[in-house]
Amino acid sequence: MADILVYALHYEGAFNKNSLGAVSEAANLASQIGGEAHAVVVGDVSDDLAGQLGNYGVSKVFRAEAPEGLAQPVIDVMAKIMSDQGHQYALFGGGLLGFEIGAGLAARLGAGVTMEVTQVNVVDGRLAAERPILGDSSISTSTYKDKGIIIGRLNAFESKETGGSATVEDVQVELSPFSTKAKMIQRGEQRGADVDIEGADILVAGGRGLGKAEGFELAEELAKAFGGNTAVAATRAVVDAGWYPYAAQIGQTGKTVAPKLYLAAGISGAIQHKVGMQSSENIVAINKDANAPIFEFSDLGIVGDLNKILPKLTEAIKAKKGG
Amino acid sequence: MKICVLVKEVPDAAVDKRINPQTGRLDRSGERNLNPYDTHAIEAAMQIREGGTVEVEEIVAVTMGPDTAVRALHKAVSLGADRSVHLSDEALAGSDVAATGYALAKVLESESPDLVLLGQQSDDGECYTIGAVVADHLQMPSLTQVIKMDVSHGSLRCERQAEYGYDTVEVETPAVISVGDAINEPRYPSLKAIMGAKKKPLDAKTTGDVGIDASKVGGDGSAVSCGDFKAPPQKAGGTIIEDEDTNETVEKIVAWLDERKLI
Numbered sequence: 001m002a003d004i005l006v007y008a009l010h011y012e013g014a015f016n017k018n019s020l021g022a023v024s025e026a027a028n029l030a031s032q033i034g035g036e037a038h039a040v041v042v043g044d045v046s047d048d049l050a051g052q053l054g055n056y057g058v059s060k061v062f063r064a065e066a067p068e069g070l071a072q073p074v075i076d077v078m079a080k081i082m083s084d085q086g087h088q089y090a091l092f093g094g095g096l097l098g099f100e101i102g103a104g105l106a107a108r109l110g111a112g113v114t115m116e117v118t119q120v121n122v123v124d125g126r127l128a129a130e131r132p133i134l135g136d137s138s139i140s141t142s143t144y145k146d147k148g149i150i151i152g153r154l155n156a157f158e159s160k161e162t163g164g165s166a167t168v169e170d171v172q173v174e175l176s177p178f179s180t181k182a183k184m185i186q187r188g189e190q191r192g193a194d195v196d197i198e199g200a201d202i203l204v205a206g207g208r209g210l211g212k213a214e215g216f217e218l219a220e221e222l223a224k225a226f227g228g229n230t231a232v233a234a235t236r237a238v239v240d241a242g243w244y245p246y247a248a249q250i251g252q253t254g255k256t257v258a259p260k261l262y263l264a265a266g267i268s269g270a271i272q273h274k275v276g277m278q279s280s281e282n283i284v285a286i287n288k289d290a291n292a293p294i295f296e297f298s299d300l301g302i303v304g305d306l307n308k309i310l311p312k313l314t315e316a317i318k319a320k321k322g323g
Numbered sequence: 324m325k326i327c328v329l330v331k332e333v334p335d336a337a338v339d340k341r342i343n344p345q346t347g348r349l350d351r352s353g354e355r356n357l358n359p360y361d362t363h364a365i366e367a368a369m370q371i372r373e374g375g376t377v378e379v380e381e382i383v384a385v386t387m388g389p390d391t392a393v394r395a396l397h398k399a400v401s402l403g404a405d406r407s408v409h410l411s412d413e414a415l416a417g418s419d420v421a422a423t424g425y426a427l428a429k430v431l432e433s434e435s436p437d438l439v440l441l442g443q444q445s446d447d448g449e450c451y452t453i454g455a456v457v458a459d460h461l462q463m464p465s466l467t468q469v470i471k472m473d474v475s476h477g478s479l480r481c482e483r484q485a486e487y488g489y490d491t492v493e494v495e496t497p498a499v500i501s502v503g504d505a506i507n508e509p510r511y512p513s514l515k516a517i518m519g520a521k522k523k524p525l526d527a528k529t530t531g532d533v534g535i536d537a538s539k540v541g542g543d544g545s546a547v548s549c550g551d552f553k554a555p556p557q558k559a560g561g562t563i564i565e566d567e568d569t570n571e572t573v574e575k576i577v578a579w580l581d582e583r584k585l586i
């Protein structure tokens with residue numbers, strides 16, 4: 001018997017989409033290895049909300065009183081549950097907290113841990129996790145000597161509603177002294193304007209290659225030329241730098257998009273960005289570095305200076321539309 | 324305040340990263356350099372020192388790696404660290420993330436820092452998580468991906484982007500903080516600093532020196548085994564245009580978009 005414990009992240013009364021994916025994946029894997037899948041939630045979660053996880057395939061939800069939004073209290077909670085109840089595996093959907101909790105939990109339990117997992121297979125009744133490495137040029141498979149902790153890549157696991165239900169069990173966990181030494185002062189601050197990139201058919205995405213905040217004007221002009229349902233999106237690098245609003249960010253800690261056309265200007269194509277846009281129908285990239293990773297997954301790649309290309313492209317599209 | 328900065332030697336970005344099929348480990352031949360993400364951690368330490376809010380007695384660069392990793396330490400020192408510590412031992416070869424974090428925690432324990440800084444990711448390992456492992460062993464609070472850090476006596480006010488936007492977190496020291504690459508713009512080392520780096524103290528340590536339980540590190544001591552390397556499904560290669568004549572380039576882009584009814 002090998003049970004799987006899944007961390008379900010929630011915020012403002014709703015579960016994280018990636019956590020729900022992990023819950024479904026855990027239920028599916030548990031049935032293949034003859035175990036059960038359970039979920040764990042911390043903080044302010046109503047019976048009703050916790051119970052909803054049953055609909056994604058877990059039979060039991062453990063609920064603990066602990067601060068939300070920080071990793072270390074959750075490590076305390078999960079370590080206790082896994083030790084007391086004998087779970088063999090822990091599973092996390094893609095996201096920042098999952099990385100921190102999963103790694104800390106591995107340290108605490110002496111477990112093996114794999115991050116950025118894109119697929120989990122069952123081999124001889126045990127879990128084996130596939131992880132792309134070295135800029136996605138190769139895939140390695142991890143197996144675990146004893147307990148295993150698997151942290152999914154963003155959007156790797158799909159959620160499925162099963163119509164099942166779960167019992168909710170409250171657990172008391174004493175937090176480690178160091179786990180309470182980090183305190184959330186403000187959570188989920190939205191920086192910059194509230195823009196909608198998820199509904200757009202065409203996205204002109206800008207990165208550090210735009211050079212400065214004003215560089216985004218080039219992207220906005222191009223978006224305007226396309227007209228219709230077109231929006232401007234951004235990488236985390238430029239959002240962190242304050243050049244563009246957080247709401248426009250694509251990637252691991254931003255939005256997941258799949259427009260008809262995604263046109264990247266001055267974006268390197270880091271994995272954490274790629275995971276948020278790789279399902280786009282047509283990917284066009286302009287980058288001056290011929291070795292930029294983004295060219296490995298674009299349909300049309302232009303090696304050149306965006307400062308030269310974007311203004312002319314904007315004019316040409318305007319002319320085409322006008323004519 | 325004493326700050327330890329974790330740094331790592333990685334293959335130069337310009338060099339192909341490869342797996343050696345015989346050993347299943349990263350091919351370590353070819354050019355190597357200080358992990359670029361770690362220069363942000365050193366710079367963050369320098370800015371705390373120069374900021375003057377707290378007095379920084381010492382900045383110590385710490386690495387675990389083969390003999391060649393000394394070069395990464397020299398680079399770290401040229402960027403501002405006062406001295407460095409090199410943990411190197413055959414027994415460590417093949418350590419996974421958890422074992423590496425455990426070994427680094429043991430070295431750090433022997434240094435008793437008030438603050439441990441590290442980079443957001445290593446260019447070759449890409450695990451983003453050594454900090455969380457180290458923190459659990461050291462029993463210190465920890466945060467990753469920090470892009471703003473205000474230091475005062477006994478605590479740090481940190482900002483970082485998480486799943487739902489920007490979080491502000493107050494962290495008591497001693498603490499382990501991994502910094503995002505947007506936290507600062509690392510300085511270039513002066514020629515004098517580069518020349519002087521080799522003269523700064525460098526302690527070489529083995530597992531025994533810092534009380535590392537050898538059964539918990541190396542390939543055998545790791546709780547996860549990696550193998551079975553395979554190539555990912557290949558997406559058909561896209562069309563590439565080298566921009567020589569921009570008017571022509573733009574014409575080609577427009578034709579490409581038009582063909583797909585995207586204009």
Ligand SMILES: Cc1cc2nc3c(=O)[nH]c(=O)nc-3n(C[C@H](O)[C@H](O)[C@H](O)COP(=O)(O)OP(=O)(O)OC[C@H]3O[C@@H](n4cnc5c(N)ncnc54)[C@H](O)[C@@H]3O)c2cc1C
Nearest residue numbers: 207208209235236237251252253266267268272273288306
């Ligand atoms: C846990 C974690 C979560 C993350 N989450 C996200 C996320 O949600 N979203 C995200 O985007 N990133 C995320 N990142 C960051 C990610 O790893 C990259 O750092 C980021 O995507 C890089 O942004 P960029 O492409 O704008 O910048 P860079 O990587 O610096 O690339 C800039 C590119 O512009 C090109 N360029 C420069 N000048 C020109 C010019 N004149 N003309 C043409 N090209 C030019 C350069 O060749 C370069 O390729 C995350 C990282 C971590 C560790």
Ligand SMILES: Nc1ncnc2c1ncn2[C@@H]1O[C@H](COP(=O)(O)O)[C@@H](O)[C@H]1O
Nearest residue numbers: 329387441442444445448450451452453
């Ligand atoms: N062998 C090592 N020695 C020292 N520091 C390391 C080592 N491996 C990783 N680190 C630190 O941990 C950070 C994150 O690395 P990773 O978890 O491998 O992505 C790096 O930026 C370094 O600061």
